Amino acid sequence: MILNINKTFIIFASIFYIQNSFAQYNMPPVEDDKFFDALNQELEFFEADWIDNHSITRDIILGASWMNQDDQENYLGQIIFSDKKLNKKLNNKGNVKNEIAVLLVVITNNSKYRIIFDGSSTSIINAEKNKIQKSEFEDVIKKFNFKAGRFGKAISEISTLGIASSKGYDEMRIGSIRSNLLKKSIKKIIVEPGKSSSSLLFIPASSINTNSVISIPIQNLKRLIYLDLQLNLPTEIS
Amino acid sequence: MYKYLKKPTFFLISIFFFSICVQSQSIEPASKAKRPSFMYKPDLVRRSAKYEQKLGILPVIDSRISMFYGEEDDFYRDPIITGLNRIFNLELRYSGLFSEITSIKKGSSESPDIKEIQSIGKLNGANLVLITHLTEFNFSRTPVDIYAKGLGARIEADFANSLKVSFISQLIDIDTGLILFAEEINRESIEYARSRSFKSDLLEKMTKDVLKQSFSDLKILIQENGLRIKS
Numbered sequence: 001m002i003l004n005i006n007k008t009f010i011i012f013a014s015i016f017y018i019q020n021s022f023a024q025y026n027m028p029p030v031e032d033d034k035f036f037d038a039l040n041q042e043l044e045f046f047e048a049d050w051i052d053n054h055s056i057t058r059d060i061i062l063g064a065s066w067m068n069q070d071d072q073e074n075y076l077g078q079i080i081f082s083d084k085k086l087n088k089k090l091n092n093k094g095n096v097k098n099e100i101a102v103l104l105v106v107i108t109n110n111s112k113y114r115i116i117f118d119g120s121s122t123s124i125i126n127a128e129k130n131k132i133q134k135s136e137f138e139d140v141i142k143k144f145n146f147k148a149g150r151f152g153k154a155i156s157e158i159s160t161l162g163i164a165s166s167k168g169y170d171e172m173r174i175g176s177i178r179s180n181l182l183k184k185s186i187k188k189i190i191v192e193p194g195k196s197s198s199s200l201l202f203i204p205a206s207s208i209n210t211n212s213v214i215s216i217p218i219q220n221l222k223r224l225i226y227l228d229l230q231l232n233l234p235t236e237i238s
Numbered sequence: 239m240y241k242y243l244k245k246p247t248f249f250l251i252s253i254f255f256f257s258i259c260v261q262s263q264s265i266e267p268a269s270k271a272k273r274p275s276f277m278y279k280p281d282l283v284r285r286s287a288k289y290e291q292k293l294g295i296l297p298v299i300d301s302r303i304s305m306f307y308g309e310e311d312d313f314y315r316d317p318i319i320t321g322l323n324r325i326f327n328l329e330l331r332y333s334g335l336f337s338e339i340t341s342i343k344k345g346s347s348e349s350p351d352i353k354e355i356q357s358i359g360k361l362n363g364a365n366l367v368l369i370t371h372l373t374e375f376n377f378s379r380t381p382v383d384i385y386a387k388g389l390g391a392r393i394e395a396d397f398a399n400s401l402k403v404s405f406i407s408q409l410i411d412i413d414t415g416l417i418l419f420a421e422e423i424n425r426e427s428i429e430y431a432r433s434r435s436f437k438s439d440l441l442e443k444m445t446k447d448v449l450k451q452s453f454s455d456l457k458i459l460i461q462e463n464g465l466r467i468k469s
Contacts, residue, residue, distance in 0.1 A: 036381060114420065116406060120301045120373070121348070137304040172395035175379035178307075179400070188301045188373045190406060190422045217349065221420045224352045224410065 035146065035176035038077035043184060043198045048108035053234040059111040062229045064214055065238045067102040067200070075184065076102070077177070080143040081205060083237055089208045090235060096205035100135045100143055103203065103234070105186055105214070108196040114221040117197065119186030124203055124233070127211035135202040140181060146173035190221070210235060265377070265436060267313045274442030275315040276449060277324065280332040287337040288461060294364030295330065297345040298322045298405070299371045307377040313441065318375050326370065329453040335460055340364055352415040359412035366418070367410045373422075374404035377441075382430065399436065401444045402426045403452050409460070411467055419464040425452045 048054050051063030066086060072079045081101045088094030089101075107117050124132040147170050186199040201214070216229045267273060298319050305311040306318065314321060327341045342362050346354055346369065359367050379397040402425070409419035427448040429440055 033381075039380065116371075116420075118301075118349075120303050138309050169384065169395065171379075172381035172384055172397075175381050175395075175397060179378040179380045182304060182374070182376055182378055182402070185303055187303050188371055188406065190420070219349065221408070221417055223415050223417060224350065224355065226349055226351075 033077075033173060033176065034073075035077040035144075035173050035180065038073075038075055039176045039180040039183075041075050043075060043104070043200070045196070046104075046106045046198050047196050048106040051104075051106060052238070053232065054106075055229070055231045057227065057229055059109075060115065060218065060227075060229060061106075061108040061110060062214075062216065062231045063106040063108075064103050064201070064231055064234055066234050066236075067104055068237050071104070072102060075200070076144075076180065078144055080140075085205070086208075086237060089205055090210070090237075092209065096208075099205035100140055100202050101205045101208060103201040103214075104198060105201045105216075106196060106198045107191055107216075107229075109191040109193055112193050114193060115191050116188060116219040116221060117191050118188050118217040118219065119199060119201075120188045122186055122201060122214065122216045124207040125213050125215050125230075126207060126209055131215075132204060132207040134186070135204055137181065137185065140185075140202045141174075141177060144174075144177050146170060146177055208233060265307050265379070267310055268438050270315070272438055273313060273315045274438045274445070276321055276442065276445040277316075278446050278450070280329045280450075280453065282332045283334040285334040288335045288464060289366060289466070290337050291365035292338040292340060292363060293330065293336040293366045293368060293409075294340050294342045294359055294362045295323075295326055295368045296342050296358070296370070298326065299345065299348055299369070301348070301371040301373050302375060304376055306375060313377070314445070319372070322372065322375075325449060325453070326368075329457070330368070333457045333460075335457060335464075336366070342367075352410075355410055356412050356415070365412055367412060368407060369410065370405050370407045372405045374402050374424075377401050396430065396432055398428050399431050399440070399444070400426055400428045401441075401448050403448045405452070407456060409464060414467060416465070416467070418466070419460055421456070421459045421463065423452045423455050423459075425455065427451075 046063070048061035048063035049056075051065050053065060054061055054063035067075070069079045069083050072081070081099055085094060085096060085099065086101060089096055105119070105122075109115055122134045124134070126132060184200045186201045189197060191197055210233075212233045214231045214233060217226055218229055219226050300319055306313050311318060316324075323341070327339070330336060331339050340362055342358060342364070344358070346358060350358075350369065355367050355369070359365070378400050380400065381395045382398050383396040404422065404424045406420065406422045408417050410417055425448045427444040429444055431440065
C-alpha cells in the first residue's frame with residue numbers, strides 16, 4: 001500500500017486542482033467582483049437644489065433622496081434595503097426591525113461663509129420629537145453578504161476535507177466594502193462657499209415615518225455659531 | 239515509510255500540506271507588548287513666532303464614524319486620542335509658530351460655544367485656543383489581486399493597505415471669539431502587502447509617515463493662512 005503513495009498523491013493533487021477550478025468559478029477575479037466594482041463608482045455629482053426634496057436655511061441647501069435598489073447595487077455592490085420594503089415603510093406598513101435604509105444626502109453652501117457640515121452627528125427626529133441616531137458603521141457592514149458563494153465554498157471544503165479555505169477571498173471582499181463605506185459615508189467636513197458635497201446616510205429603517213426629519217448640525221467658520229439643518233425624509237422613491 | 243517515497247514526491251507533499259495549513263489571517267491588534275507606537279520627535283524650527291499670544295491646545299475630539307479597523311481601536315501602545323494629544327503638543331511646540339504653548343487637560347464639549355471656550359482659555363491663561371476634531375484615523379484594505387496558492391487549495395489576495403488620517407483644526411481668539419484659522423487636513427499612507435504579511439512595524443511606519451505629512455500641512459497652512467488680530 002505504501003508503494004502506492006506516489007499515485008495516491010497525484011490523484012489527490014488532481015482533485016484539488018479540479019475543485020479549485022470550481023471554487024474559482026464561484027470566486028471571480030478582483031476586477032469582476034461586484035464590491036470592488038462598487039468601490040470604483042464615485043457618487044454622482046449633485047447640487048442640493050437639483051433634488052426635489054430639499055430645504056434652504058440661510059443660503060445653505062440640504063437635499064436628500066432615497067437610494068433605490070439599482071443605485072444600491074451600483075454604489076454599494078448589493079441591495080441592503082429593497083424598494084418593496086421601503087415603499088411599505090413609507091406607507092407606514094411592514095416590519096423592518098434591524099433593517100437599514102440608505103439616503104443620498106447633498107449639501108450645497110451658497111452662503112458667503114465657510115462651514116463645518118457635521119454629518120457624523122446626523123440624527124432623525126421623529127413625530128414624537130425623539131432623536132434617533134444614524135446607523136453605526138459596523139451595523140451597516142453586517143448587512144453585506146461578502147462570504148464566498150455556498151457552491152464554491154462547499155466544493156472547496158468538501159473536496160479538501162475542510163482544509164482549504166475561502167478566507168482570503170472573503171477578506172478581499174470585506175476590504176472592498178469597508179473602503180467603499182468609509183469613502184462614501186456621511187462625515188464631518190468643511191464645505192467652502194459655492195461648493196457641494198454628496199454622501200450616503202444610513203438610518204435605521206424603523207425611524208422612517210412621513211413626519212420624521214433629518215437633522216444635521218453645521219458650524220460657521222468665522223465665529224463659533226451653530227445651526228441645525230432640517231429636512232423632511234423623502235416620501236417617495238425617485 | 240520514507241524509503242518508499244521518491245524524494246521529489248516527498249518534497250511536493252511537504253510543500254503542499256505546509257501551504258494549505260498556512261491560512262490567511264484577519265487583521266487583529268497585536269498583544270499589548272508588541273503593539274507599535276506612533277510617537278516621534280518632530281524637527282525643531284527656530285523662527286520668530288507668528289503668534290505672540292499663548293496657545294492652549296484642547297484634547298482632540300473623536301468625531302470618527304468608525305473605529306480604527308472593524309470593531310477594534312487598540313492597535314497601538316497608547317489609545318489613538320492619547321497619542322494624538324501628545325503629538326499635537328509636540329509638533330506645535332517644536333513648530334516655532336507660537337511663542338508659548340500650554341496643553342489643556344480637560345476637554346471641551348463636542349460643539350463648544352464661545353462662552354465655554356473663553357472660560358477654558360481664561361482658566362488656563364491662554365489667549366488662543368486650538369480645537370481639533372478627528373474625522374478619520376482608519377485602516378482599510380483594498381484588494382489588488384486574487385490568486386490560488388498551495389497547489390490550488392487556498393485562495394489568497396494581495397492588498398493595498400491604507401491608513402487615512404483627517405482632522406479639522408480651528409484656532410480661536412479668546413477675546414474676540416473670531417476663528418483665526420480653520421482647515422481640514424487629509425493624508426493617506428498606502429503600502430502594498432499580502433493579507434498575512436501585515437506586520438506591526440509596517441503599521442508603525444505608515445502611521446508615522448501619515449502623521450508627519452499631516453502636521454507638515456497643518457504648520458504650513460497656519461503660517462500661510464492664519465489670521466492675526468491687529469493690536
